[in-house]
Amino acid sequence: MRLSEVLALTTLGRTALFAAVAAGTFPPPRKLTGSGRAVAWVSGEVDAWMCSRPPSTANGWQPPERAVSATAQPKTLSKHGRPIGRPPKSRTPETTGSGAAAG
Structure with a gap:
């Protein structure tokens, strides 16, 4: 996986990614x-790192390989067939509001 794919898949910034590599907490890149x-980067090593991370609970977001939805399909896939970016937010009546004032 090239740098742009790793950044998109992990949602880390470039500086944070290389700091994690230097600290030994992220797999190092391989010379081509x-x-x-x-x-x-070896895709299996990046995938293993992502699976070892606790899932994010911000806005109910889950890493792409863990997000399973029958209706939501990723719009953009990497050349390896993995979704790039975050899945779309699901809209439920509780989150969209009814439009009427409660009273």
């Missing part, structure tokens, strides 16, 4: 060339 200028 002898010079080491071109690097990529």
Whole structure:
């Protein structure tokens, strides 16, 4: 996986990602060339890191591979077939409001 895919999948920023690599808490990139200028991450290692993280509860969001919905389909997929970005928020009567003032 290239850097842009890792950033999109993990929702980490570039600085946070490389800080985590330096701290040893995120898998390091692998050199693709002898010079080491071109690097990529092993998708299995990134997936394992994501599965080891506690799920986020902000707005009910779950990581893409854990989010299962029969109706919501991701609009954008990476070249590996994984959803990019967050799934759409589900709209329920409790969250959309009824439009009438309670009284």
